[in-house]
Amino acid sequence: MDLGPYLLLASLEGAVQAAVLALTAVGLSLVFGVMRIVNVAHGEFFMLGAVFAWWIATFFGGHPAIGFIAALLIAPLLTGLVAVIVDWFVLKRLEYDPEGTIVATIGVLYIIQQVVLMTYGPDARPVEAPFNHRFYFPWFGYSSYKLFVIAAAIAILIGVWMIMAKTRIGLVLRATQLDRETATAFGIEVNRIYALVFGLGAALAAMAAVLIVPIQQAHYLMGGDPLLLSFIVVIIGGLGSLRGTVVAAALIGMSDGIISVFFTPTLAKILATLLVAMVLVYRPNGLFGTRSA
Amino acid sequence: MLEVSDLHCAYGNVNILQGVSLSVTAGEILCLMGRNGAGKTTTLKCIMGLVRSSSGSVMLDGLEISQLPAHKIPGLGIGYIPQGRRLFSELTVAENLEIGLMTRNSGRNIREQVLEIFPRLRERMDQTAQTLSGGEQQMLATARALCLEPAILLLDEPTEGLQPSMIEQIRQVIISMKNEGAAVILVEQRLDAVLSIANRVTFIENGISRETVDAEKLDRDNEYLARYVGV
Ligand SMILES: Nc1ncnc2c1ncn2[C@@H]1O[C@H](COP(=O)(O)OP(=O)(O)O)[C@@H](O)[C@H]1O
Ligand SMILES: [Mg+2]
Numbered sequence: 227m228d229l230g231p232y233l234l235l236a237s238l239e240g241a242v243q244a245a246v247l248a249l250t251a252v253g254l255s256l257v258f259g260v261m262r263i264v265n266v267a268h269g270e271f272f273m274l275g276a277v278f279a280w281w282i283a284t285f286f287g288g289h290p291a292i293g294f295i296a297a298l299l300i301a302p303l304l305t306g307l308v309a310v311i312v313d314w315f316v317l318k319r320l321e322y323d324p325e326g327t328i329v330a331t332i333g334v335l336y337i338i339q340q341v342v343l344m345t346y347g348p349d350a351r352p353v354e355a356p357f358n359h360r361f362y363f364p365w366f367g368y369s370s371y372k373l374f375v376i377a378a379a380i381a382i383l384i385g386v387w388m389i390m391a392k393t394r395i396g397l398v399l400r401a402t403q404l405d406r407e408t409a410t411a412f413g414i415e416v417n418r419i420y421a422l423v424f425g426l427g428a429a430l431a432a433m434a435a436v437l438i439v440p441i442q443q444a445h446y447l448m449g450g451d452p453l454l455l456s457f458i459v460v461i462i463g464g465l466g467s468l469r470g471t472v473v474a475a476a477l478i479g480m481s482d483g484i485i486s487v488f489f490t491p492t493l494a495k496i497l498a499t500l501l502v503a504m505v506l507v508y509r510p511n512g513l514f515g516t517r518s519a
Numbered sequence: 520m521l522e523v524s525d526l527h528c529a530y531g532n533v534n535i536l537q538g539v540s541l542s543v544t545a546g547e548i549l550c551l552m553g554r555n556g557a558g559k560t561t562t563l564k565c566i567m568g569l570v571r572s573s574s575g576s577v578m579l580d581g582l583e584i585s586q587l588p589a590h591k592i593p594g595l596g597i598g599y600i601p602q603g604r605r606l607f608s609e610l611t612v613a614e615n616l617e618i619g620l621m622t623r624n625s626g627r628n629i630r631e632q633v634l635e636i637f638p639r640l641r642e643r644m645d646q647t648a649q650t651l652s653g654g655e656q657q658m659l660a661t662a663r664a665l666c667l668e669p670a671i672l673l674l675d676e677p678t679e680g681l682q683p684s685m686i687e688q689i690r691q692v693i694i695s696m697k698n699e700g701a702a703v704i705l706v707e708q709r710l711d712a713v714l715s716i717a718n719r720v721t722f723i724e725n726g727i728s729r730e731t732v733d734a735e736k737l738d739r740d741n742e743y744l745a746r747y748v749g750v
Contacts, residue, residue: 394621401607401618408605411567412663413622415590 231365233484240483242372242441245379246434248475250452251459252386252468253430259466260403260423263322266331267312268431269453270338274305275432276353276444277346283353291356298436302429308338309428313421322420335449342446355440375437382433383472390468399423403466455482458502464512473514520544520702521566521671526575526585528565535561537726539575541704545670548693548703550713550734552748553723559706560602562723563673566704567599568592579671593622598669602676602706604660606648613644615659619666633662636692654685661692672696675706690716710744713737722747 254268278301283293312334320326357374360367390396402409402419410416431452435444442448459478463470478498485494505512522542528535539562543549551559564570566577568589577585579595593599607615620630634641637658643651648659657677664672674693678686694716697703707713713720717734724747732743 394617397610397614397617398621400610401614404607404609405605407569408601408607409618410569410589411593411599411601412618412667413590413593414618415588 228365231363232487234363235366235368236484236487237480238368238372238483239487240480241376242479243483244476244479245376246438247452247455247459247479248472249379249382249434249437250431251456251463251471251475252383253427253434254456255460255463255466255468255471256386256430257424257427258460259468260399261317261322261420263317263324263327264331265424265427266328266453267334267338268427268456269449269451270335271305271309271428271449272431272435272452273342273444273446273449274308274338274428275301275435276439276448277342277446278304278432279353279436279439280346280351280444290354294353294356294436294440297353297439298433301436302432305432306425306429310421310425313424317424318417318420339446339449346444346446348446350443350445352443353436353439369441371440375441378437379434382430386430387468395422455498458498461502462505462513464514467512467514470512470514474512520580521704522576522578523562523566524576524578526562526565526572526577528561528570528572530570535570535726536565536572536575539565539723539726539728541721541728541731543671543702543704545700545702546697547718548697548705548716550717550720551704551706551723552708552713552720552744554747554749557723558726559723560675561726563599563601563675563704563706566592566673567597593667596623596667596670598664598667598672600660600664600672600674600677602679604656606656606659606663608649609647611645611647612640612651612659615648615663616640616666619663622667625666625668629666629668633665636665637662654681657681657685657689661689665692665696669696669701671702671704673704676708677705678707678709678712686712708748710748 250268250272253271254265257263257265257268279297282297282300283290286293286296316330316334317327320330355371357371359370361370361373390399398409398414399419402414402416406416434452455478459474460471462478463472463474482491482494482498485497520543524540526536526539536558539558541549541551551562553559561570565572568585568587572585575585576583584592584595607618616630616633639655640658640662643655648656651659661677677689681689690712693703693705705717714734714737719731719733720737721731722729722743729747730743737743
């Protein structure tokens, strides 16, 4: 292959990465932005989404599309429910203390991981893609499912943006993010908003995972990489800025894909981490962050 | 209408309020005066439930509200204009008003009424709150509270840092709210502003309400002011 088509292939792989990463990182960013807490267990919600997807797909059987669609609908819901329970029993009791919640979510990380190990087991298991055509470019064929992943992630992100920008609940979330005390003085029940946001953040990670399991198998340790990359993206994008998060995810995901294809995945991680260090030194509020606090 | 008795509250283990009592009835303006750090802002926050009281009571039309969750209190018809305005800075003027309207599901007609009081805001509907001038921000903070159709209005130093023309406009709004039957609690440092609109004045010192007097009894060389405010 010439360089051109090779670059196209690498960009497509990068775009798949970027799409899934953007969904996961937007979940983390939303939680940080509104609740001001760092959720170290975010990667485990991603993993739970994948594991639930396997269970649901296996339960439904039949045509792979049925199991997949069921998983795409139900897995984020179940994961969101787990997150709401964590919020209610752990975070709320800590009164959302910034340091306390970091330690507590580390605990939650291990609990979720071990419970999945004990029930689902140590194996990596695939979920079958809902369809498996190949899309033929003039130079190579490419999985149409991967193209679907990119489109689905974009659609979900547009959905999140619409909710935040255009709906009443989005307005309430933004107001709570800006000033929780004044929000309370106007009748907003902050604890309910927090539970909702924590659930929504986890559900977004789970959606990303359901999209990725047909490509990457479900495994109880699969949450580590998405967590690390989401942190990188959220820091580069500016803490709590959704627009910045999406742009940073595209940047990191694409470069990760392209560098991995041309060089090695390790080099991609090294460069991404270096970029974080540079951002922290020169633009501590992120490339798109505006808040000074 | 609103009756606060022997309110105590603390931040952590620092006692801030140690016995605040006051009352205000419909169609009346009560001013709270006291030195900086006396506990005026804390008293209003305590009424709003934003700071939990450790003892004492807040009765609204015979209903004890100090034990209610904080988010339920504004819905009873208490509009709060915090010190420093506390607008949702990155939201537009329209969105800030929308938050106020949501509190009690007020209709579009209320929004129109409020915008008739503050026509300047109508020209700025799509601007974010942080881009408004100080006076416009105070208008917006007031408008946001009026969106609740409040029976009780709590204003915390609304004229702080404003130009005289703006102060006059805020004053007119407070007077017209009173004339429409609202009960108003106003925290105010400026003596002339207090004397011209207050019915009664409660003096707070070190977290304790010391005395309540009719505004008519106060004048510039009154001993109360020297003792509690230092003018
Ligand atoms: N969040 C807080 N935490 C601890 N102490 C506070 C807090 N807010 C106010 N205080 C203290 O409470 C006292 C009363 O403050 P405040 O009610 O704001 O006074 P005022 O409005 O009369 O100037 C002050 O001594 C102040 O330092
Ligand atoms: Mg004050």
